[in-house]
Amino acid sequence: MKYTDVLIIGGGPAGLCAAISAAEAGCKVLLVDRNRSLGGQLVKQTHMFFGSEKQYASVRGIDISKILLNQIHDKENIEILNDTTILGIYEDGVITAESSGIYMKIKVKSTIVATGASEKTLAFPNNDLPGVYGAGAVQTLMNEHGIKPGKNVLMVGAGNIGLIVSYQLLQAGVKVAAIIDAAPNIGGYLVHASKVRRSGVPIYTRHTVKQAYGKDELKGATIHKLDENWNPIEGTEMDLDIDVMCIAVGLSPLCELLWQAGCEMKYMNELGGYVPLRNERMETSIPGIFVAGDVGGVEEASSAMVEGYLAGINAAQSIGHTVCNIEEKKKDLHDQLHALRSGPVGTKIREGITQLQTVLEAAASSSL
Amino acid sequence: MLASTGVPTRVDIEKAFPNEVRMNQGAAAVIECFQNIPCNPCYTACNRNAIKEFQDINDLPLIDHEQCNGCGLCISKCPGLAIMVVDMTYSEHEGLLKIPYEFIPLPVEGDIVRGLDRSGKHMCDVKVVKVLNTKYLDRTPIISIAVPKEYIHNVRNIGMGD
Numbered sequence: 393m394k395y396t397d398v399l400i401i402g403g404g405p406a407g408l409c410a411a412i413s414a415a416e417a418g419c420k421v422l423l424v425d426r427n428r429s430l431g432g433q434l435v436k437q438t439h440m441f442f443g444s445e446k447q448y449a450s451v452r453g454i455d456i457s458k459i460l461l462n463q464i465h466d467k468e469n470i471e472i473l474n475d476t477t478i479l480g481i482y483e484d485g486v487i488t489a490e491s492s493g494i495y496m497k498i499k500v501k502s503t504i505v506a507t508g509a510s511e512k513t514l515a516f517p518n519n520d521l522p523g524v525y526g527a528g529a530v531q532t533l534m535n536e537h538g539i540k541p542g543k544n545v546l547m548v549g550a551g552n553i554g555l556i557v558s559y560q561l562l563q564a565g566v567k568v569a570a571i572i573d574a575a576p577n578i579g580g581y582l583v584h585a586s587k588v589r590r591s592g593v594p595i596y597t598r599h600t601v602k603q604a605y606g607k608d609e610l611k612g613a614t615i616h617k618l619d620e621n622w623n624p625i626e627g628t629e630m631d632l633d634i635d636v637m638c639i640a641v642g643l644s645p646l647c648e649l650l651w652q653a654g655c656e657m658k659y660m661n662e663l664g665g666y667v668p669l670r671n672e673r674m675e676t677s678i679p680g681i682f683v684a685g686d687v688g689g690v691e692e693a694s695s696a697m698v699e700g701y702l703a704g705i706n707a708a709q710s711i712g713h714t715v716c717n718i719e720e721k722k723k724d725l726h727d728q729l730h731a732l733r734s735g736p737v738g739t740k741i742r743e744g745i746t747q748l749q750t751v752l753e754a755a756a757s758s759s760l
Numbered sequence: 761m762l763a764s765t766g767v768p769t770r771v772d773i774e775k776a777f778p779n780e781v782r783m784n785q786g787a788a789a790v791i792e793c794f795q796n797i798p799c800n801p802c803y804t805a806c807n808r809n810a811i812k813e814f815q816d817i818n819d820l821p822l823i824d825h826e827q828c829n830g831c832g833l834c835i836s837k838c839p840g841l842a843i844m845v846v847d848m849t850y851s852e853h854e855g856l857l858k859i860p861y862e863f864i865p866l867p868v869e870g871d872i873v874r875g876l877d878r879s880g881k882h883m884c885d886v887k888v889v890k891v892l893n894t895k896y897l898d899r900t901p902i903i904s905i906a907v908p909k910e911y912i913h914n915v916r917n918i919g920m921g922d
């Protein structure tokens with residue numbers, strides 16, 4: 393059995409920042425990721441990030457991950473276990489894991505779950521043909537492994553992921569035939585949309601996939617237009633001669649471990665699916681289990697980092713550690729989160745999170 | 761419509777440009793950022809205070825073209841690649857555009873390349889005057905192109921090869 397003060401599950405931006413702040417408060421930290429390399433989504437983000445200076449705006453995702461990892465390596469009280477998947481969280485503070493093929497147990501005082509999110513799929517005829525991929529998978533293939541996915545791509549989804557992966561496909565010299573989205577408007581940032589648009593990639597909103605075709609592999613796809621009620625309009629079919637289709641229709645929180653641990657969950661469309669109830673301290677309905685980042689609601693790396701710092705400080709405080717000016721630090725982090733979510737793009741997220749906190753507080757006061 | 765096509769309207773674009781008088785005085789930045797998103801590095805990059813301080817990080821950037829000298833420091837700091845610099849004093853018939861360009865191969869000085877509009881359409885041919893790819897630019901090179909003045913509001917990208 394391995395012992396630690398704070399266990400952090402997931403080494404994406406949320407987990408890395410949680411590790412830094414828990415370690416700064418003097419905790420012994422164990423940072424675990426199922427991948428070989430830490431950084432989560434950041435390691436394949438070759439584009440510059442938004443946000444403000446505090447969240448490394450203008451810095452590329454890959455470089456943010458390097459900055460955070462350098463801070464982690466400087467701290468002696470952080471131990472890293474990569475190639476390790478957490479399997480279960482149990483009531484007595486015992487956590488089970490599979491580490492490079494070996495089953496192990498970890499005894500912890502407090503846990504931060506920062507497992508991120510996974511890509512949603514889309515149902516249409518022949519969506520199981522080789523050549524139909526998740527956009528994130530294609531990004532990993534290209535930017536981490538240096539492999540082009542094909543020659544001509546249809547991107548399904550005009551959110552930030554669809555737009556950014558399209559841009560990166562163009563940078564890799566792959567043609568993007570079109571970006572389509574069923575919604576009437578582009579969901580991602582318009583500056584990203586303009587960037588791909590001026591390279592000649594058409595964006596068709598109110599369009600979806602009718603079917604993919606091909607025998608052993610993807611040979612093409614038919615798309616069609618949708619009316620106001622999202623019903624296909626006959627006669628609007630368009631055939632595209634493509635060999636790759638990327639699905640970028642959103643992410644959903646990867647929260648199996650929270651379900652298994654018995655945390656109270658709620659379905660929140662605006663946050664990507666089932667998410668854990670939690671309080672302002674990022675603590676779930678189970679004392680000692682904290683969350684940070686996309687697992688608590690699909691958002692951005694900028695907010696994932698701030699949530700990570702918050703979860704780290706609070707987890708440390710809950711087991712008797714502290715740092716100087718702790719209340720000021722927490723206030724600054726809350727202010728950063730508030731600012732990031734205060735615009736029109738953040739409205740849905742802000743409302744969703746407020747609801748989660750209110751439900752948990754109501755539940756807590758009714759059990760008094 | 762920008763929100764459904766990704767292409768800003770003529771009105772949006774003209775609003776982003778400096779006025780006639782300022783245009784004829786020399787280089788100035790053109791910021792095409794029309795949506796309130798949590799982002800402000802353009803403001804932090806400018807050391808002439810030409811971009812007004814953001815009250816809220818979701819504010820749209822507001823530029824004072826009288827303060828801006830077209831130095832271009834903000835171009836490569838904008839994650840949206842939404843900023844370019846325009847200089848109508850370049851020559852009698854051509855204006856100079858300094859645009860961010862993150863594709864390889866980079867053009868070289870003297871190349872004649874396709875001038876593309878905001879939907880990627882070929883508008884006219886343009887001449888590459890300068891290619892900057894310094895450490896400060898951090899992998900967002902800046903390409904200076906000479907554009908026939910009548911196309912100065914149209915061209916926003918270049919196309920090479922096929």
Ligand SMILES: Cc1cc2nc3c(=O)[nH]c(=O)nc-3n(C[C@H](O)[C@H](O)[C@H](O)COP(=O)(O)OP(=O)(O)OC[C@H]3O[C@@H](n4cnc5c(N)ncnc54)[C@H](O)[C@@H]3O)c2cc1C
Pocket residue numbers: 401402403404405406407424425426427431432433434437440441442476477478479506507508509528531552553554556557646649684685686687690691692693694695696
């Ligand atoms: C294409 C794309 C572009 C993006 N662009 C931007 C942008 O410009 N700006 C921005 O702010 N955000 C951007 N984002 C969003 C940002 O990347 C995510 O919001 C952010 O990475 C979430 O951080 P996280 O730490 O919560 O999760 P992740 O980064 O997903 O990390 C989760 C980690 O947990 C590990 N893990 C999961 N389950 C287990 C387990 N059981 N045991 C051990 N480890 C586990 C995973 O291996 C992973 O490393 C983008 C995302 C994508 C996909």
Ligand code: SF4
Pocket residue numbers: 788789805806807808809810811823827828829830831832833834835845
């Ligand atoms: S071009 Fe220079 S002066 Fe003008 S806004 Fe950008 S940084 Fe400021």
Ligand code: SF4
Pocket residue numbers: 583791792793799800801802803820821837838839840841842843
């Ligand atoms: S840096 Fe670019 S995207 Fe961000 S607010 Fe400024 S102009 Fe807009």
